[in-house]
Amino acid sequence: MRLKAEHTQKLKGIIVQFGFTIAGLLILIQATAAWQTREHWMVLFTYTLLTLIFSFAPMRTLNSTITLNNAVIFTGILLYGAWVGVWTALIETLIIAFLVRFHLIKALANTGQLLLTIWLVDFMQRVLIEYHVNSMISDMILAVVYWLVNIVLCAIGISYYFKLAWFSTVKNLAKGTTLIYLILMLTGAIAVRLVEGYGLLALLPIIAVIAAFNGVVRQYFKGLDNLKAKVDEIKALNRSFLTAMAASIDAKDQYTSGHSQRVAHWAKEIAVLLELPPEKIEEVYFGGILHDIGKIGIEDEILNKDGKLTPEEFNRIKQHTVIGYEILKQAGVFQNLLPAIRSHHERIDGRGYPDRLRGENIPLMARILAISDAFDAMVSNRPYREGVPVAEALCRIEEGYGSQFDEEIAKLFVKYIRELPPEKLKAYIRQGEQTEKEEFLEKALS
Amino acid sequence: MLLDVIAISFLIAFLRGGRIKDIPKFYRLYLLAISIILQVCAGIWHEIAGIFISLSYLFILLFFFFNKQHEDIRIFLLGWFLNALAIWSNKGRMPIDLEQAKKLPYDLEPVINGTNFKHSVLTEATNLPFLTDIIYMPVIIPRVISIGDLFIMLGAFLLIQRLMNKPISLIHLREGKNYAAKG
Numbered sequence: 001m002r003l004k005a006e007h008t009q010k011l012k013g014i015i016v017q018f019g020f021t022i023a024g025l026l027i028l029i030q031a032t033a034a035w036q037t038r039e040h041w042m043v044l045f046t047y048t049l050l051t052l053i054f055s056f057a058p059m060r061t062l063n064s065t066i067t068l069n070n071a072v073i074f075t076g077i078l079l080y081g082a083w084v085g086v087w088t089a090l091i092e093t094l095i096i097a098f099l100v101r102f103h104l105i106k107a108l109a110n111t112g113q114l115l116l117t118i119w120l121v122d123f124m125q126r127v128l129i130e131y132h133v134n135s136m137i138s139d140m141i142l143a144v145v146y147w148l149v150n151i152v153l154c155a156i157g158i159s160y161y162f163k164l165a166w167f168s169t170v171k172n173l174a175k176g177t178t179l180i181y182l183i184l185m186l187t188g189a190i191a192v193r194l195v196e197g198y199g200l201l202a203l204l205p206i207i208a209v210i211a212a213f214n215g216v217v218r219q220y221f222k223g224l225d226n227l228k229a230k231v232d233e234i235k236a237l238n239r240s241f242l243t244a245m246a247a248s249i250d251a252k253d254q255y256t257s258g259h260s261q262r263v264a265h266w267a268k269e270i271a272v273l274l275e276l277p278p279e280k281i282e283e284v285y286f287g288g289i290l291h292d293i294g295k296i297g298i299e300d301e302i303l304n305k306d307g308k309l310t311p312e313e314f315n316r317i318k319q320h321t322v323i324g325y326e327i328l329k330q331a332g333v334f335q336n337l338l339p340a341i342r343s344h345h346e347r348i349d350g351r352g353y354p355d356r357l358r359g360e361n362i363p364l365m366a367r368i369l370a371i372s373d374a375f376d377a378m379v380s381n382r383p384y385r386e387g388v389p390v391a392e393a394l395c396r397i398e399e400g401y402g403s404q405f406d407e408e409i410a411k412l413f414v415k416y417i418r419e420l421p422p423e424k425l426k427a428y429i430r431q432g433e434q435t436e437k438e439e440f441l442e443k444a445l446s
Numbered sequence: 447m448l449l450d451v452i453a454i455s456f457l458i459a460f461l462r463g464g465r466i467k468d469i470p471k472f473y474r475l476y477l478l479a480i481s482i483i484l485q486v487c488a489g490i491w492h493e494i495a496g497i498f499i500s501l502s503y504l505f506i507l508l509f510f511f512f513n514k515q516h517e518d519i520r521i522f523l524l525g526w527f528l529n530a531l532a533i534w535s536n537k538g539r540m541p542i543d544l545e546q547a548k549k550l551p552y553d554l555e556p557v558i559n560g561t562n563f564k565h566s567v568l569t570e571a572t573n574l575p576f577l578t579d580i581i582y583m584p585v586i587i588p589r590v591i592s593i594g595d596l597f598i599m600l601g602a603f604l605l606i607q608r609l610m611n612k613p614i615s616l617i618h619l620r621e622g623k624n625y626a627a628k629g
Contacts, residue, residue: 035576038543045581048593052600056619065622098524099517100617 012160016109020157024112027086027119034083044087047076051091059184059214060221061177068210070181071188073118074146078139078192082122089114106161113153121146139189147181183213242334246289253295253303259376262431264288266372266413267365273412274368287340287365288372294324294341318353321345339363344370349403367406371397371413374404379429390417390425450586451599455606464610470516477509488563495563496538503530517616518604525597528577532592535573539566542579546590549582 034040050072058065069092076084093111124145128138155169187210194202246260253259267288271281295303298320302313309317325342328334343366346352348359352370362370378393388396394414401407417425472478481502488498507530510523533540542565547554556562568578579590607614618624 038545038575041576041580044576045593045596048596052596056616058620058622060622065620067620094524094528098520098527100620 008166009160009163012156012166016113016157016160017105020110020112020116020153021108022112023119024108024115027082027115028090031083031086034081035087040080040083043080043084047072047084047088048091051088051095055092055095059180060217061180064176066177066181066184068184070146070150071184073114074121074143074185075188075192077118077122077125078142078189079196081125082118085118085122086115089118109157113157114150117146117149117153120149135193139193140186143182143185143189146185147178151177180217184210242286242289245293249292249295252300253292258431259380260289260292262376262380262428263291263369263372265428265431266375267368269416270368270372270409270413273416274409283336284340284365284368286334287337287344287369290324290328290334290337291341291344291369291373292320292324293327294320294322296327297323318345322354337365340365340369342366344373346370347404348406352404362406367409371405371410374400375413375417376429387429390429394418448599448602451602452606454586455603456610458603459607459610459612462607462610462612464607464612466609467611470609472509472513474509474512477505477512481505481509492561492563499538499564500534503533516605516608518601518608521597521604521616522601525594525599525601528594528597529592530594532574532577532594536566536578540564540579540592541566541568541572541575542590543568546580546582549584550588550590 035044051069054068054072056067058067069088073085073088076088089111093107093114097107121142125138125142128141133141151170151173155166155173158164158173159166159169187206191203191206194206243261246264250258250260264285265288268281268285271284276284298317302309302316305313321342321344325338328338328341340363342354343352343357343362346355346357346362346366347370348362348367350356350358352362375393375397378396379387379390381387394417397405397410397414401410484498484502484505488495488502491498503526507523507526510519510526513519514523529540542557544554544558544567547557557565558567560566565579568575568580572578577593579592579595581591581593583589583591604614604616
């Protein structure tokens, strides 16, 4: 499998570095013959001017900006043939090389790729003319051919330089740019036919259309940017709200300072190990932050009691899962976190609380939190006792495989903790714990 | 040379609210001096003017190269490079298309009989004819320009905008940002 990937990468390298360059050079040499003719000079001059203008008139797409140069090249091919396209591509390359950056090998590959596209489109055009295809239809076909060849060849280059899969690169390119690309190409084709029929003045309405269209696109993306900023703002607000809530839970229970933060941290690490999608990982993290929110409803005397709890008091503490669940449910916020809060004390063998759920019936998020909750409860220091050494805590988790914990997840976690550098592990375990000095200050202030 | 372009550029910069603040700094000005001296030499020794002019272009390219931290200079570099290609490949003289040049109010006799040390007549034998002086530009001062001159004019425009403290960044334009450069 790996060998195959290496072969593909090598093949891409040959295509990009030699194939594109050599093809580009051959096409360039072929085109220069047409540049010698006196009648063509005005065309070359005009297209230089157009390139100069359109190299600096970009249009934004979903995840990049594209310049209108491809449309200019396309009009050149339709009106005169490949030699104008090659000239335009060359002038743009020169402008970029002198103005922005110069990287010989990449420039050769990139220009070669573009020249190859131009040559293929021109070739297709000649075939279509041969078969007497109506120019309106052939323009549309050629626009699609241009776009398709361009992204397919581009994707080879991109996937080679960034070591990505070729086909998914093609898909990504297509997803982001197709519609705007096609609009520009087709507008170019329409411009060509209008200019042919009505002379250069026909460019005016076309330019107006492009400008107006650009305006609409700008407005659209401005709205999108604003919306994104708003969403980010709300997310940040949510985050700080949740963190404040966690802090208030921890403040109420003096034994477990910073507990929610740490449980959230370990739970997030587990979610990453499980390769969950980013939004799920975030959800797990906030599940960790809020998992003990129900403790708000438990009497302080029970929570902070020194010494052993009576069975009644213990039953009362068990209620925090249901209380937390009810609080969030009634508030109507963070509905996606409800299962985590209700079920993080369930056991795989069905002897947990509050619902005595079994195995896979326990939501994934709760199974994750059960492990991170237990781990932190064991290893963190409490005012009345030192934390258990990490190695012992891991042994106890191992003992709980299949009974208390989901074996698969717990195994991943144990392996991860064992491989974590000791100083990192220590920093995480002590994270959020109050130092003696802070405790003293707190007492002095209260 | 480019008096009209320069005047218009200043006018535009002025209308954009630009004022001269301080003269931009150039590095290695001696390269520019050498280039000018070589041009003068070409005027004196007509027989080997081609060599002087070719060298003069080399030095001015070097001068731009060492000052290329500004965008306008990079555009100059490109324009001068394209012109240099035409001059170097045609024995140190810029071929000019007589068909276009006829529209100019100047005496073309020195070009035709070869006494003009800067220009020669464009013929079938000319190398890279598409980079030589082939385009008749009627406004404002009529002249015949090359494709490289187009870039030089743009460079001059940008340089003057920067001189007047209202720089325009082509790179920003290309990236779809605000056109104004920092500075």
